[in-house]
Amino acid sequence: MSLSGTGNFCQPICEDSSSHRHPWYPPEIATTDPIARGQLLLRNTLTGKKEPFVPMQARHVRWYTCGPTVYDSSHVGHARTYLSFDIMRRVMTDYFHYNVLYQINTTDIDDKIILRARQNELIRLLELDHSVDFDKLVVLAKEALGEAKAKSDLKKEEIATAIEEATQNKDSRAKTEQEGLMEQHLVKRKNLDGDEAKIMELCGSSSSSSKDARAKLLVAAKSVIAEKLDREKGHLITDHSVFNAHARQYEREFMEDMTALGIREPDVLTRVTEYVPQIIAFVETIIEKGLAYKSNGSVYLSLDSFQAAGHNYRKLNPAGPGGAATSAAEMAEGEGALGGGGTSEKRNPSDFALWKASKPGEPAWESPFGPGRPGWHIECSVVAGDILGERIDIHSGGEDLKFPHHDNELAQSEACFGCNQWVNYFTHTGHLHIQGLKMSKSLKNFITIRQALEHNTARQLRIMFLLQAWDQPMNYSDQTIDDARSKEAAFKSFFREVEALVRDDYLAQEVGWRMADHDHKLADAYLAARQSVHESLLDNFNTKDAMSALLKVINEANTYLRLPQVRPSVLLLRAIATYVTQILKIFGVIDGEDEFGFGSGGGDANATSSGGEQYIETLVSFRESIRNAALEAAKGGDSKAAIQAVLQICDALRDEVLPKVGVRLEDRPTGTMWNLEDPEVMAKELAEKAAKEKEAQISKLEKQLIAREKECEKIKNSMVKPEDMFRTNEFKEWDESGVPTTLANGDPVSGGQMKKKKKAIDKQSKAFKDLMEKSCNNPQELLSAAHKEVDGIKEKLSSLSL
Incomplete structure (x- = not known):
């Protein structure tokens, strides 16, 4: 029978007559599926879809990630971005074995930093100014609060007008944008109203002479007072050290947070302020090419000249067919928190600043364009271009940076380098939402990384993000954290169970052992898991499905271990545990000498003497x-x-x-x-278990208390004799059964009302009779016992609350 061309085999490869070898039939790969062929796919924001990843130099990857603007503490939204890219980087280096040069840049001079540093310095000076006593501070706080509310009202009117105009013009894009701004504005106004309540309460404090009252008011009103002082005196803060110290503080905090999260350090870490000469030279090159122009000490990229030279603009966030103009909100965001020189000094309102002329109260560097500072977007182009070159394989950042930041980066880089594609693959993490809105400092709905780590471990946060698609929005909630904890417990329980089996003389048990149907089933599940993990990681670093595959094979193994009268294959179970540990190490869930994984501690046979x-x-x-x-x-x-x-x-x-x-x-x-x-880990588990049991006990007692109090009320109500129910001042005369017939003013009670009262008396008669039978004609004793039981429950609740 000929096998040629059948099944999964190709035509035989025949050796020449001198080799004396028989024909060999190579396996046929009949698929165009890139994943089946082992091709890594990566979602590329430049195309809006997953594309085969092809580095410019075989196996070498040049990767740039926008770092933080270090003006405040990093929150869990930042953790989502940097943990996600850390996981992708680990997979790319440790699983796919690419050679990656990974760079992060720290933005240490920016509008937000300038504004926050100035405000903090003004508040510090106010704290030290004892001539501003409590009474003067009250006046200042009320004025600042009034100005903040007026500004908020004006902003609301502006957004409402923009929504109305967009509706009339049938501009759905602008309407959606403005409605989103209105939603955010309402949250900010709610926060402001909350601040107002605290401020006004403290302003009316009776202890107005104390230093403590002054300090508390300053804390409560800090936000509104800082904005007022900055408007009035911000121009007086000119010392570079104020801005530098502010940036260094939060830069150091960010790096400590990254270490606490187990995120690998970048291969190269740059700062904007150390690149000012290179930034100036970069801007000069763009001017020389006729693609940028000077105006009032600032320099702007000319989008008209840029596009006339054959370049494309807004690659990441296309404006639609024909290229709709950049909206006012987008232009404002592109210029930063302190704004620019206004559209009057621009040739095109959509042009953006490469170099900003410094205003009073802003740090400045000397340049051929006049004293100023780098624009927001220019920094990334310069530092990435210097380290990684004029072409980059991957550029990454959060979803909110797509436009204007990253689109403007692309434009100025392609203008300077004279290329049409500075970045080959752009990757953006999805937003992290809390309470339905993007986590944001301006909305005051953020949880700092340090706050999150007070209640959760770095491993739990990493698992939480592994269980989500990195490029999609996700919610941060108790449910997502609890899910991560349960998955962590599942892995740990499985590792310890296999370690217990390995401690025995398992090799002796394996001798003479042979596979039954349930063993074959587990072996197939193991191979399927490995294949699923591999294909998931090839498919745009799909850790969500990869984690599901790991948990699924663990579940299969647990089911296998619970089969009655089955002699388990310890070697197969050990292979599964070893593989799962290996993948979790690649994901960063297990790091270094961590005792979480299989064979790395805990019940390892070598862990104790x-x-x-x-x-x-x-x-x-x-x-x-x-x-x-x-x-x-x-x-x-x-x-x-x-x-x-x-x-x-x-x-x-x-x-x-x-x-x-x-x-x-x-x-x-x-x-x-x-x-x-680890005894500390076990102690924490026991404490959490005890806390949950205590919480459950309190909940049970609270339900009992409600039930007992209702019972007391029921007994008390049932003790009323039926004929006395309506013998009140509301009525003047009653019949023999106690039904009222005449109102207190002499008017007769209506027939309908008499009927209702009769029905109520009949119901009370039954309740009174039942009570007498239940209490053996001593309802007071029954009521006393019920009250005693209520007091006992309250006492138990009180002791548990201590």
Whole structure:
């Protein structure tokens, strides 16, 4: 029978007659799917879709990522961006084995830094100015608050007008943009209203003479006072050291945050202020090419000249067919928080600044264009061009940087270098949302990285981001964190279980062992997981599906381990645990000498001396013997109290004693499994467990309290004799059953009302009768007992609240 051309085989390759070899049939790869062919796909913002990744130089990748503007503490939205790129970088280097040169730049001079540094300095000077006592500070705070509210009202009117105009012009793009701005503005106004309530309360403080009252008011009103002082006195802050010190503080904090998150340091870290001479030369080159112009000490890129020279603008955030003009909001964002010189000094309103003439209260460097400072966008072009060259493989940043920052970067770089494509692949992380809005400092809805790490570990945050698509928006919530914690626990539990199996003489058990159907099923699941992880990572670094594949094979292994009377293949389980650990190390979930993964600590056979293992085994055996004896005695009904006490001692050994020395016990149908853990980690777990149990107990008692109080109220109401229900001042006469017939003013009670009252009396008669029967005609005693029970529950709640 001929095999030629059948199945997955090609035509045979025949050797010449001198080789004496038989034909070989090479496997046929009949697919054009890039992932099936092992091609890495990367979502490229320049095209809006996933593209095959092809570096300019084989296996070498030049990668630039926009760093922070260091004007304030970094929040979890920044963590989302830098953790996501850290994971992608790790996968690219440690899994796909590309040679990556990774650069990050720190923006240490910028409108936001200037503004914040100036405001903080003015507040510092105010704190030291004791001539401004509490009463004067009250006046200042109220004035600043009034100005802030007026500014807010004006902004709201402007946005509302813009929405109305966009609606009339049927400009859906502008309308959507302005509606988004209105939503953000309303959040800011809500924050301002909240500040107002605090400020006005402190302004009316009776302890106005104390230093403490002054300090509290200054803290509460800091934001509005700082804005007022900056408008009035910001131009007086001219010392470069003020801006430099501010930037250095938050630059250092950012780097410490990145270390705390386990993010690898970049290969190259640059600062804008150290590149001012190169920035000036870069701008001069663009001017010489006729693509930029000077105006009132500033320099602007001429978009008309740029596009006339054959270049394209707004590649990342296209303005639509025909190239719609840049909106006013976009232009304002492009000029920065302090704005530019205005459209009057621009040839085209959409032109953007390469160099800004410094106004009073702004740092300045000498240049051929006059004293000034770099524009917002120019810095990245210059530092990346200097380190990575005139062409870059990958440029990364957050979603909010697409336009204007990155589009303007592309324009000025292509103008200077004379190319049509400065960056081959642009990658942008999706927004991180909290309470439905993008996490933002201006909206005051942000959680700093340090705050997040007070309640969650760096590993949990990393897992949370691994479970999301890096290029899509995501929500930061208790649910996403809890999901990450549960996945972390699943990995850890599996690793420890396999380590317990490995501790035994597993090789002796494997001798003579052969695979049954359930073993084949697990082996197939293992291979499928490896394939799924590989294909997921090729598909735009899809860690979400990769993590699902790892968790799925762990679930399969756990099911396999729970099969009754099955002799497990420890070698296969160890292979799965080793592979999962390897991928988690690549993702950065396990780092260095971390004891989280399989074979790296915990229950590793080499983690303790043989004497220590023997001690643990003896202790476990002792406890298990007592436990089993107690369970057997319980079956026969002997000495129940003593048996219960023995069981409690055993549980206390497991839950309280051994965790303090880092020993974890787990009771299984096949026996007790032990593992070594970090005592601090176990103590934290026990504390969290105790806190949850306490919370559950409090919740249960609160429900009981509500029920008991309702019962008291019911007893109290049922104690009223039916005939006395309506014998009140509202009425003057009643019939023999207590139904009111005449109102207090002498008017007769209507028939309908008499009918309702009769119905109520009949209902009360039943309740009164039931109460008398239940209390043996002593309802007061029943009520007292119920009140006593309520007091007991309140006492328990009070003790738990301490």
